[in-house]
Amino acid sequence: QVGRTGGAARRAAVASAPVDDEIVVRIDSLTKRFGSGSVALTALDEVSFDVRRGEVVALLGLSGSGKSTLLQHIDGLQTPSAGGGTVLGTNLATAGRAELRALRRRIGFVFQQFHLIGRLTVLENVCTGALGSLRGPRLGLFSYPRAIRERALDHLERVGLADWAFQRADTLSGGQQQRVGVARALMQEPTILLADEPVASLDPESSGQIMRLLREVADQNQLTVLCSLHQVDLALSWADRIVGLREGRVVMDVPTKGIGRDAVMRLYARVGAGPV
Numbered sequence: 001q002v003g004r005t006g007g008a009a010r011r012a013a014v015a016s017a018p019v020d021d022e023i024v025v026r027i028d029s030l031t032k033r034f035g036s037g038s039v040a041l042t043a044l045d046e047v048s049f050d051v052r053r054g055e056v057v058a059l060l061g062l063s064g065s066g067k068s069t070l071l072q073h074i075d076g077l078q079t080p081s082a083g084g085g086t087v088l089g090t091n092l093a094t095a096g097r098a099e100l101r102a103l104r105r106r107i108g109f110v111f112q113q114f115h116l117i118g119r120l121t122v123l124e125n126v127c128t129g130a131l132g133s134l135r136g137p138r139l140g141l142f143s144y145p146r147a148i149r150e151r152a153l154d155h156l157e158r159v160g161l162a163d164w165a166f167q168r169a170d171t172l173s174g175g176q177q178q179r180v181g182v183a184r185a186l187m188q189e190p191t192i193l194l195a196d197e198p199v200a201s202l203d204p205e206s207s208g209q210i211m212r213l214l215r216e217v218a219d220q221n222q223l224t225v226l227c228s229l230h231q232v233d234l235a236l237s238w239a240d241r242i243v244g245l246r247e248g249r250v251v252m253d254v255p256t257k258g259i260g261r262d263a264v265m266r267l268y269a270r271v272g273a274g275p276v
């Protein structure tokens with residue numbers, strides 16, 4: 001059974017925010033090679049899958065299986081070697097730099113190591129998430145337009161950290177810093193949120209809280225989330241679908257609803273991990 005911690009809440013949330021039929025990410029025979037000749041390495045090998053609006057997809061795979069490379073393609077940061085796909089209408093294989101930059105503005109990114117500026121306040125860190133839509137560099141909280149500061153505070157409230165707005169970011173725990181990372185990613189009002197191992201540096205409790213938060217922000221905004229991680233149980237609790245990668249190939253692509261944990265575990269063996 002998939003009914004695990006948060007499972008009931010998740011199902012309720014999913015019921016209130018049905019997944020749209022619109023396909024926002026279509027990855028189509030995407031191949032990425034690094035290097036050439038004897039040092040050539042195929043990081044992604046004819047990867048294909050679709051993601052619909054509002055879906056939360058967990059990307060599972062061992063280190064080196066291609067998760068980060070795949071997320072970077074969706075973010076328009078890498079160019080396919082062959083094949084490609086479409087993200088929010090942008091063709092990954094043919095788009096020019098300006099189009100990719102425009103795509104990136106509609107995509108939020110959450111990092112494993114948070115990447116906050118430790119000496120700045122929490123609120124100012126969240127404000128930096130709006131830099132893509134502002135001109136020029138910013139120095140100090142009050143160099144941001146008031147509307148931006150207010151929106152940043154709203155997002156902090158949403159992730160439960162409004163009381164920490166004026167603390168230095170480096171005084172927060174890892175779990176709190178990642179919440180700030182999510183608030184910052186929301187500042188550009190993204191359509192897609194990519195999270196590259198957002199819980200890999202966190203303890204189990206904080207990990208669950210961050211996954212719950214990603215689920216909540218997805219449901220509240222019809223936001224589409226792709227999140228790489230290693231814990232199959234977190235994927236089962238909080239994602240709609242699991243896509244498993246092994247050596248750059250998709251080896252599983254299953255919904256988490258209506259499929260037993262045992263069946264998922266049998267499929268998960270395909271990614272090459274030991275018993276969980």
Ligand code: ADP
Nearest residue numbers: 034041043061062063064065066067068069070
């Ligand atoms: P994961 O995120 O699942 O750990 P990655 O996408 O980081 O996997 O890496 C997939 C493979 O591609 C690995 O073998 C990695 O060494 C290689 N790779 C990733 N980025 C580069 C790069 N910029 N140059 C050369 N090889 C790379």
Ligand code: MG
Nearest residue numbers: 067068069196
């Ligand atoms: Mg990675």
